[in-house]
Amino acid sequence: xxxxxxxxxxxxxxxxxxxxxxxxxxxxxxxxxxxxxxxxxxxxxxxxxxxxxxxxxxxxxxxxxxxxxxxxxxxxxxxxxxxxxxxxxxxxxxxxxxxxxxxxxxxxxxxxxxxxxxxxxxxxxxxxxxxxxxxxxxxxxxxxxxxxxxxxxxxxxxxxxxxxxxxxxxxxxxxxxxxxxxxxxxxxxxxxxxxxxxxxxxxxxxxxxxxxxxxxxxxxxxxxxxxxxxxxxxxxxxxxxxxxxxxxxxxxxxxxxxxxxxxxxxxxxxxxxxxxxxxxxxxxxxxxxxxxxxxxxxxxxxxxxxxxxxxxxxxxxxxxxxxxxxxxxxxxxxxxxxxxxxxxxxxxxxxxxxxxxxxxxxxxxxxxxxxxxxxxxxxxxxxxxxxxxxxxxxxxxxxxxxxxxxxxxxxxxxxxxxxxxxxxxxxxxxxxxxxxxxxxxxxx
Ligand SMILES: NC(=O)c1ccc[n+]([C@@H]2O[C@H](COP(=O)([O-])OP(=O)(O)OC[C@H]3O[C@@H](n4cnc5c(N)ncnc54)[C@H](O)[C@@H]3O)[C@@H](O)[C@H]2O)c1
Numbered sequence: 001x002x003x004x005x006x007x008x009x010x011x012x013x014x015x016x017x018x019x020x021x022x023x024x025x026x027x028x029x030x031x032x033x034x035x036x037x038x039x040x041x042x043x044x045x046x047x048x049x050x051x052x053x054x055x056x057x058x059x060x061x062x063x064x065x066x067x068x069x070x071x072x073x074x075x076x077x078x079x080x081x082x083x084x085x086x087x088x089x090x091x092x093x094x095x096x097x098x099x100x101x102x103x104x105x106x107x108x109x110x111x112x113x114x115x116x117x118x119x120x121x122x123x124x125x126x127x128x129x130x131x132x133x134x135x136x137x138x139x140x141x142x143x144x145x146x147x148x149x150x151x152x153x154x155x156x157x158x159x160x161x162x163x164x165x166x167x168x169x170x171x172x173x174x175x176x177x178x179x180x181x182x183x184x185x186x187x188x189x190x191x192x193x194x195x196x197x198x199x200x201x202x203x204x205x206x207x208x209x210x211x212x213x214x215x216x217x218x219x220x221x222x223x224x225x226x227x228x229x230x231x232x233x234x235x236x237x238x239x240x241x242x243x244x245x246x247x248x249x250x251x252x253x254x255x256x257x258x259x260x261x262x263x264x265x266x267x268x269x270x271x272x273x274x275x276x277x278x279x280x281x282x283x284x285x286x287x288x289x290x291x292x293x294x295x296x297x298x299x300x301x302x303x304x305x306x307x308x309x310x311x312x313x314x315x316x317x318x319x320x321x322x323x324x325x326x327x328x329x330x331x332x333x334x335x336x337x338x339x340x341x342x343x344x345x346x347x348x349x350x351x352x353x354x355x356x357x358x359x360x361x362x363x364x365x366x367x368x369x370x371x372x373x374x375x376x377x378x379x380x381x382x383x384x385x386x387x388x389x390x391x392x393x394x395x396x397x398x399x400x401x402x403x404x405x406x407x408x409x410x411x412x413x414x415x416x417x418x419x420x421x422x423x424x425x426x427x428x429x430x431x432x433x434x435x436x437x438x439x440x441x442x443x444x
Contacts (some may be wrong), residue, residue: 208243
């Protein structure tokens with residue numbers, strides 16, 4: 001039974017252009033994956049928008065449609081792709097270079113599709129990503145000029161591809177660590193800093209500014225400071241553009257945000273958590289630079305603090321030794337190994353250990369997240385939900401939230417938040433998991 005009234009949502013008609021900043025391992029695995037799925041040769045495993053269901057009403061009602069049958073989402077057949085990258089390789093060449101997908105099974109059969117995706121010249125500056133060289137790069141006197149060139153790209157892509165709507169997902173390398181400063185506080189200061197080529201304005205912020213100015217939703221899949229600064233948050237809210245991030249929650253952190261709530265819910269203590277990774281892709285090479293690693297480290301370290309609340313439970317979590325390491329190890333390519341050693345303690349303080357060794361595939365985990373984010377950001381935009389998309393925290397290591405709020409990191413709280421937002425959008429009752437209505441407890 002519908003409860004509140006549904007929110008008006010513009011229909012998902014016409015083509016949805018998905019522009020990725022970066023055409024590396026994650027972006028090409030996403031695009032090639034969608035095309036293989038469209039041609040019927042693969043399944044969208046890992047994608048909530050394509051495979052997930054949502055329970056509606058009471059458990060006795062047995063209503064659990066597919067999410068894509070419940071909310072009006074863009075159809076995979078209507079997606080068209082574009083990208084920017086300082087490396088001029090087409091999506092086909094990039095796929096082969098990254099080596100994530102099997103060449104004969106998933107790349108060659110769609111070679112025509114991948115060869116047609118040529119990256120537009122990027123706004124790229126080596127000062128922000130030290131381990132990369134780029135030749136396919138825009139030139140301009142000021143950062144404002146570069147950002148204006150991005151706006152032009154966005155408009156031209158939309159017209160050339162006959163798109164009805166666009167969405168942009170940052171899938172580019174992790175930039176160096178930047179702390180929010182005075183130039184990030186107001187739009188006026190931000191735009192002045194663009195004109196003055198201030199170093200506090202990173203390329204990623206120029207893409208975010210350009211997207212918001214063009215009314216295009218923008219999601220940040222990397223941990224660098226980007227659309228999560230007050231100037232851009234205010235601009236997005238004013239212009240009614242959906243924004244959010246940051247840092248796709250794929251491997252080790254996904255596991256961390258499942259295990260840590262388990263310890264806390266059972267009041268088990270944690271003495272130490274040592275997390276290390278080996279990976280050999282270009283992302284690993286970029287993260288081998290200490291300044292890019294610091295950005296990633298902050299994003300990975302934050303989650304335990306928020307979930308375990310050491311200030312509330314000092315005896316259990318007040319003294320955790322938490323360490324995160326990423327080691328560049330070329331032989332593994334995109335197949336990352338994430339090790340966790342967790343020292344916990346239980347009743348009367350007796351110690352125990354848990355070891356997790358996740359032999360994962362980074363881009364295989366990230367690709368369905370790019371798809372879901374593109375599709376849900378487009379939904380948010382059609383539902384006129386401008387500004388920060390906290391309900392999509394589920395996808396991020398460091399979810400962006402309104403000023404003054406702390407982020408929810410627990411994966412299952414995030415999932416509930418996401419599904420309840422979909423119910424709210426469609427005017428369905430919230431699922432609270434209370435359940436007393438199924439029992440007769442007698443008079444009070
Ligand atoms: N794979 C995962 O599980 C995962 C999880 C969380 C975050 N991420 C982040 O996603 C991003 C992409 O990862 P990847 O494995 O595809 O890396 P990648 O190195 O294969 O691809 C990144 C691409 O971005 C390009 N690039 C760099 N700066 C750019 C700029 N200013 N404009 C346009 N393009 C630019 C690079 O040339 C490269 O082709 C990284 O920041 C990574 O940290 C990945």
